[in-house]
Amino acid sequence: MKGKLRSKRIGTGAALVTGVLAATSLAFAPSALAVTPQTATITADCGIFGGGDATVTATQDGTAATVTVTSSITAPLALSQDSISSTFTFVNASGGTTVFSGTKNPAIATGEAVTVGPLDGTVASGDSLEAYGGSLQLTIFGIAVTCTATGPQSPGPFVFD
Numbered sequence: 001m002k003g004k005l006r007s008k009r010i011g012t013g014a015a016l017v018t019g020v021l022a023a024t025s026l027a028f029a030p031s032a033l034a035v036t037p038q039t040a041t042i043t044a045d046c047g048i049f050g051g052g053d054a055t056v057t058a059t060q061d062g063t064a065a066t067v068t069v070t071s072s073i074t075a076p077l078a079l080s081q082d083s084i085s086s087t088f089t090f091v092n093a094s095g096g097t098t099v100f101s102g103t104k105n106p107a108i109a110t111g112e113a114v115t116v117g118p119l120d121g122t123v124a125s126g127d128s129l130e131a132y133g134g135s136l137q138l139t140i141f142g143i144a145v146t147c148t149a150t151g152p153q154s155p156g157p158f159v160f161d
Contacts, residue, residue, distance in 0.1 A: 034060060034161055035058045035059065035060045035065065035158050035159065035160050035161070036158070036159050037155055037156065037158065038057060038058060038059070039055060039056070039057045039058075040055075040056050040058075040131070040153040040154060040155065040156070040157075040158065041053055041054070041055055041056070041153065041154050042054050042056060042131045042132070042149045042151075042153045042154075043149065043150045043151060044071070044131075044136065044147040044148060044149050044150065045147065045148055045150050046073060046145055046146070046147040047145075047146065049073065049145045049147075050073050051073070051147070051150075052071065052072035052073060053071075053072045054069055054070060054071040054072065054073075054147075055069070055070045056068070056069050056088075056131065056153065056158075057069075057070075057117075058129075058158045059118070060123065060160050060161065063122050063123055063124065064120070064121075064122065064123075065100070065120075065121050065122070065123045065160060066100065066117065066118035066119060066120055066121070067088055067100045067117055067118065067119050067121065067158075068115065068116070068117030068118050068119070069086075069088065069115065069116050069117055069119075069136060070113055070114075070115045071113055071114045071115070071147075072113060073113070073114050074111050074112060074113055074114065075108045075109070075110055075111065075112055075113075075114050076110065077110055077141075078107075078108065078109050078110050079105065079107065079108040079114075079140065080107055081105065081106055081107040082103050082104055082105060083103075083105065083140070084103065084105045084114075084116050084138055084139065084140050085101075085102075085103050085138070085139040086101060086102060086103070086104075086105075086116040086117070086119055086136065086137070086138050086139075087099060087100070087101040087119075087136070087137045088100045088101070088119055088121075088131075088134070088135075088136045088137075089134040089135050089136075089137075090129035090130060090131055090134045090158075091129070091130045091131075091132070091133040091134050092127055092128065092129055093127075093128035093129075093130065093157065094126070094127065094128070097134060098121055098122075098123065098127060098129055099121060100117075100119035100120060100121035101119055101120065101121070102116075102117070102118070102119040102120050104116065104117055104118055104119065105117070114138075116136075116138065123160040124160070125160060125161055126159070126160070127158075127159070127160045128157045128158070128159045128160075129157055129158045129159075129160075130152060130153060130157040130158075131149040131153045132149040132150075132151055132152045132153060133149075134148075134149070135147065135148045136148075
């Protein structure tokens with residue numbers, strides 16, 4: 001009987017120690033950084049090249065962040081992968097602007113929606129970035145296309161942790 005009681009105490013003690021260690025490791029684990037919202041919609045005017053709705057998706061990993069833009073503007077010609085040079089300038093609520101840039105895009109067939117990104121940028125904790133007042137500049141076949149948001153993005157600005 002004494003042996004069974006001792007086994008139960010050791011088992012209970014081991015379970016208690018394991019639980020405390022698990023809780024402690026969770027408390028000290030680095031928290032994942034996130035941007036809120038992760039996706040926003042803008043309506044953009046691209047001058048003679050058209051305009052319409054676009055979906056902007058943002059991600060964050062520390063101070064590194066990316067945005068990907070999928071527009072309703074269709075490609076008049078087939079575009080090869082990584083052939084569009086893009087610069088997306090956001091207005092930062094704390095003042096100034098934050099720029100995301102790159103030459104990433106999937107291969108786009110004639111008539112498909114133009115998608116660019118992920119475009120790379122640097123953010124600080126608490127940055128609140130809005131497309132309205134900024135611009136997206138695309139260079140395709142050497143032709144610069146500038147798109148500007150015609151109103152605030154929905155559901156609101158990107159806020160980074």
